[in-house]
Amino acid sequence: MSDQRPSARASSRHRGIPEATVARLPVYLRALHALADEGMDTVSSEALALAAGVNSAKLRKDLSHLGSYGTRGVGYDVALLVDQISRALGLTQRWTVALVGVGNLGHALAGYAGFSSRGFRIAALLDADPARVGERIAGLSVRHISEVNAVVAEEGISIGVIATPAPAAQEVCDQLVAAGVTSILNFAPCVLNVPDGVDVRKVDLSIELQILSFHEHRKAVQHGSTPLTRLPGGAQRDPDAREAVNE
Amino acid sequence: MSDQRPSARASSRHRGIPEATVARLPVYLRALHALADEGMDTVSSEALALAAGVNSAKLRKDLSHLGSYGTRGVGYDVALLVDQISRALGLTQRWTVALVGVGNLGHALAGYAGFSSRGFRIAALLDADPARVGERIAGLSVRHISEVNAVVAEEGISIGVIATPAPAAQEVCDQLVAAGVTSILNFAPCVLNVPDGVDVRKVDLSIELQILSFHEHRKAVQHGSTPLTRLPGGAQRDPDAREAVNE
């Protein structure tokens, strides 16, 4: 998994689901919903693993942490498994979210359907720019960040999504935490410091691209050590590979 | 790291940088740029680790994979380290990117500054909707997806970013790969199948929220086993914790 390490593992011996497993449960859940929509009511670990893009032993081990019971010789009951995973992920309740920063990205996020599709409700949009306050987006009126305490209390918000520019992110984060938010999803390209007990996850386009760059670079170098190889696509890949060869 | 596992480790014994390390290098790079902007020209592993949100032993071990040389008793030369990490990540060249899907999210991505800030250039915008073709966004004219082969060849594109709805993503992915793209960043909420040698990374809002949900849920249950505890923020957290308690 990424270096995203929410607070330490639960102390309870048995309810402790490994972090790597937790990160995959939503993927299984999505695959299961798709299968359910296709009318499947039972699925083997092999088939589900394929749909989720993992190997079947891993899937079975993951599910075993839920105490999940499939039927040997048959597979898993789709509806039952959806229920068990939803329960494990805490999706049996509706979480309420505040989105801070309604710029370019914030707008897109506010309109994103995937938000509401899995039990998350955007209950508030906040921004520091007074010119944006009052603007209506996706049925909500933008409020000023200074109202964060009231908003969090009124709406029972537990998750904050930060879509501000990087320089503003830490202060916004502090304000959210002070208001009682204990989970943060950060789209701003920066590291956030939070007290113990607050979880942060980040989504960072630029980091993902750089990781791809690493692999692309490696492929280009490893491939033909001759830098100016013409590759299948017809395009000339990695015109600068010289530099890399003599590393 | 997430279950994002690009192709197998390089066979070369020594150029093999662990995947977990690769995923952190961009974070270090960002921190180093910030330090450089503040005029620092030397930094200790302790200080850099703090800025990057990791522990210092991990940072040193990571850097050791680059064959990076700091100075004992002093620390690392900021400019030199920027250079070494950039080189390791393949950022000494400019990668060219095609963005497919100019809906809500695609628009936001096209306008995202962080793209160009680190050596990535969006060279083409593509969409399947004829009504969108010709639209100008961020200085580029949207072209039809059917032109993908020509576009990839013309611009030497090696990275494709998919920001389409989920049902279209696999087909777009196949088209990109057929055109010669070997790295994909997927924003669509679905699993992509690609042949060996093609790397995929995904960015998935809904999955991140569900992971936060898990931890939020766990905190709520662990905290007061009494579900209706009133928490600092004044809001009533996890009104549904009953369900969880008797799991």
Added chain:
DNA sequence: ATTTGTGAAAATATTCACAGCG
């Protein structure tokens, strides 16, 4: 004095391979 670089230990995660259940 400091602070790196790194073996060795510990913790996590993945994969194998098969006993055992339906």
Added chain:
DNA sequence: CGCTGTGAATATTTTCACAAAT
């Protein structure tokens, strides 16, 4: 039989702790 659940084996990642370098 077929397929799950899981111990045991392997691989990867993190952390410790200290010798070596300046």
